[in-house]
Amino acid sequence: MKTNDPDYLWQPAAQPEPEVSALERQLSAFSARARGLDQRPTPQPRTRPAERPRRRFALWALAAAALALLASVPALNRWSWPAQAAWPLQLTDASHTHSLQLAPGQTLQLAADEAARIDVARIGQIALQPGSSLQLIETAGGQHRVALRSGRMQVRVWAPPGHFGVFAGGALVLDLGCVFELAINTNGHGSLQVSSGWVMFERAGRETLVPEHHAIDFDRQQNSTPLRLDAGPPLAAALAALDRALYSDAAARGTDVQRLAAALAAVTGEADKHTLLSLLSRYPPLAKTALYPQLARALGVAGTDAQHRIAWAAGDHAAIEAWWKRVPKPPKAWWRNWRDAF
Amino acid sequence: MKPAAESATADLVGRARVGEQAAFTALYRRFLPLVHGLLLARHPPPIADELSQDCFATAFAQLQQLRDAERFGPWIARIARHQRAREHRTLPLEAVAEARAHGADHEQQHEARSVLAALQRLPMAYRETLMLRLAEGLSEPEIAAHTGLSADSVRVNLHRGMRKLRALLALTDDGPPAPTAADDTAPSQRALGAVTREEVAHREVARGDRP
Numbered sequence: 001m002k003t004n005d006p007d008y009l010w011q012p013a014a015q016p017e018p019e020v021s022a023l024e025r026q027l028s029a030f031s032a033r034a035r036g037l038d039q040r041p042t043p044q045p046r047t048r049p050a051e052r053p054r055r056r057f058a059l060w061a062l063a064a065a066a067l068a069l070l071a072s073v074p075a076l077n078r079w080s081w082p083a084q085a086a087w088p089l090q091l092t093d094a095s096h097t098h099s100l101q102l103a104p105g106q107t108l109q110l111a112a113d114e115a116a117r118i119d120v121a122r123i124g125q126i127a128l129q130p131g132s133s134l135q136l137i138e139t140a141g142g143q144h145r146v147a148l149r150s151g152r153m154q155v156r157v158w159a160p161p162g163h164f165g166v167f168a169g170g171a172l173v174l175d176l177g178c179v180f181e182l183a184i185n186t187n188g189h190g191s192l193q194v195s196s197g198w199v200m201f202e203r204a205g206r207e208t209l210v211p212e213h214h215a216i217d218f219d220r221q222q223n224s225t226p227l228r229l230d231a232g233p234p235l236a237a238a239l240a241a242l243d244r245a246l247y248s249d250a251a252a253r254g255t256d257v258q259r260l261a262a263a264l265a266a267v268t269g270e271a272d273k274h275t276l277l278s279l280l281s282r283y284p285p286l287a288k289t290a291l292y293p294q295l296a297r298a299l300g301v302a303g304t305d306a307q308h309r310i311a312w313a314a315g316d317h318a319a320i321e322a323w324w325k326r327v328p329k330p331p332k333a334w335w336r337n338w339r340d341a342f
Numbered sequence: 343m344k345p346a347a348e349s350a351t352a353d354l355v356g357r358a359r360v361g362e363q364a365a366f367t368a369l370y371r372r373f374l375p376l377v378h379g380l381l382l383a384r385h386p387p388p389i390a391d392e393l394s395q396d397c398f399a400t401a402f403a404q405l406q407q408l409r410d411a412e413r414f415g416p417w418i419a420r421i422a423r424h425q426r427a428r429e430h431r432t433l434p435l436e437a438v439a440e441a442r443a444h445g446a447d448h449e450q451q452h453e454a455r456s457v458l459a460a461l462q463r464l465p466m467a468y469r470e471t472l473m474l475r476l477a478e479g480l481s482e483p484e485i486a487a488h489t490g491l492s493a494d495s496v497r498v499n500l501h502r503g504m505r506k507l508r509a510l511l512a513l514t515d516d517g518p519p520a521p522t523a524a525d526d527t528a529p530s531q532r533a534l535g536a537v538t539r540e541e542v543a544h545r546e547v548a549r550g551d552r553p
Contacts, residue, residue, distance in 0.1 A: 009500050012481050020504075024479070026453045028476075031479065032391075033478075035387065035391055037395075042398070043396075
């Protein structure tokens with residue numbers, strides 16, 4: 001980089017540098033001017049609707065607010081937690097149950113005949129299976145993170161999305177208000193099963209939403225497409241074959257994606273809409289295959305729109321988003337399970 | 343009366359406070375690159391466009407709360423940084439980067455997508471400053487004046503951000519790597535024919551399972 005002033009990086013009027021100019025050229029396509037925003041009408045102040053003297057309504061609103069406040073007290077207490085305070089846990093071995101604590105930075109390594117029940121601050125509980133290894137990374141109100149080094153854990157959390165997360169094999173498993181089971185071995189191979197709600201599996205900025213009654217497998221590089229827990233062997237095999245072909249260069253040589261996609265489409269039904277949606281969102285060109293009409297059927301889309309299909313295959317965000325809007329939005333309405341708060 | 347575009351920011355704010363439409367327009371034009379650049383650092387382009395409009399509508403409605411009219415830039419920057427996408431959904435930048443890169447051919451879109459993806463991995467301070475400089479074309483003094491940062495801070499952010507960006511992109515003298523053969527055909531011209539594994543894999547890079 002040049003060091004003499006004026007440098008083109010901070011002064012566009014200076015002698016252009018090819019490298020910076022190239023980046024400018026690429027990014028300027030997204031600028032406000034290039035996208036025509038400066039030609040749009042000036043936004044007007046967003047004014048509130050005129051208040052009307054509706055005294056009775058105001059009284060009701062006040063009463064509702066008071067009730068909501070009252071109801072929220074246990075929840076707010078539940079979500080608060082002193083930063084870096086240790087979590088209580090019950091460790092059970094062959095003969096005794098011990099009350100212990102897990103402090104941030106500490107790792108709980110269970111023997112083959114030990115199991116543990118760990119309180120996730122006040123928002124939930126972890127059942128850690130024998131032989132597992134779990135480290136508490138950090139804990140504070142709204143931000144609780146553990147790392148499952150190996151073993152298996154069942155988790156139940158009642159809190160807003162994102163409060164609780166588990167690092168596993170280079171990925172982050174983020175609770176969105178749910179019950180799930182996570183397992184991983186020392187080689188980084190693992191599985192995630194969601195019993196209730198939604199979980200976000202995130203690795204290197206790529207996110208996979210796993211809804212309730214679905215599961216994924218993962219290793220240090222990839223994760224499979226979410227699949228129903230009760231999926232039959234033909235569906236599991238067809239999805240695994242396509243996943244393998246798309247993930248692995250070696251396996252994909254000479255593989256006919258079209259044929260594998262057709263085989264998968266033949267064994268999927270309405271209950272597999274999330275699997276299909278997930279798959280086609282990750283690999284938009286699969287919209288050219290038999291999976292697209294199958295997804296349309298699963299989502300109850302009437303008729304076929306060739307333009308939409310072409311747009312999807314080209315990775316058009318709006319086309320993909322339009323069909324995502326047809327499925328219930330994550331996260332699950334965790335607040336409906338209000339009994340869990342007490 | 344001075345033309346609105348040449349007026350000092352404080353003057354524009356004062357006139358906007360009494361409802362002068364030309365002053366709103368001048369403020370919008372003057373600070374649009376700032377607001378859009380900051381939103382582009384956080385959201386995909388279509389959402390950044392939408393939120394830019396929302397941000398100005400919010401700011402104009404709250405104009406009476408701005409204490410120092412000269413600091414309209416840092417004030418609206420703060421609003422932009424806290425602007426939330428509607429329906430609380432933030433989409434991966436890469437997922438839509440290619441959707442509407444106005445005036446760019448497919449190869450340029452591919453390159454821009456790579457740069458956006460790399461920018462997304464930078465710390466926010468560097469990402470913001472580089473977006474304002476490289477995407478919106480603001481100079482160092484303009485960025486400093488608009489955001490309230492010192493010129494030195496802007497320069498450091500640009501310099502360090504550029505160094506990190508270069509490392510992420512592994513830039514050579516030849517520029518970013520060329521797109522793969524699978525992308526040689528523009529999507530709009532691509533027939534809905536057979537899909538190849540290579541094409542699928544190319545699309546999969548850095549994309550999530552949801553839009």
